[in-house]
Amino acid sequence: MPQIFCSVGNCHYYGKGNVCKANQIMITSDTMSQNLSSNIDAPYAAQINQTPVTKSPETCCKTFVHKNDFNQNTDGVMKKS
Numbered sequence: 001m002p003q004i005f006c007s008v009g010n011c012h013y014y015g016k017g018n019v020c021k022a023n024q025i026m027i028t029s030d031t032m033s034q035n036l037s038s039n040i041d042a043p044y045a046a047q048i049n050q051t052p053v054t055k056s057p058e059t060c061c062k063t064f065v066h067k068n069d070f071n072q073n074t075d076g077v078m079k080k081s
């Protein structure tokens with residue numbers, strides 16, 4: 001997986017130097033992200049329909065979970081050490 005840089009500092013997967021420490025992530029359209037359950041994430045990516053967008057602000061990281069959220073591990077994504 002390519003190295004992913006991300007500045008969302010309050011994400012559970014955020015790492016020092018703006019590095020994402022998730023073992024996998026899923027990017028989708030804002031609309032799709034809002035309509036999917038929080039449990040549906042990267043492990044299910046192949047089962048989700050394509051979601052074309054026009055501009056980058058219409059995309060988001062579906063894998064984001066707040067660092068204080070007690071549901072951090074319900075989506076099957078793991079945090080690398």
Ligand code: SF4
Nearest residue numbers: 006011014020061064
């Ligand atoms: S999971 Fe998404 S929001 Fe969280 S650090 Fe990684 S890229 Fe950023």
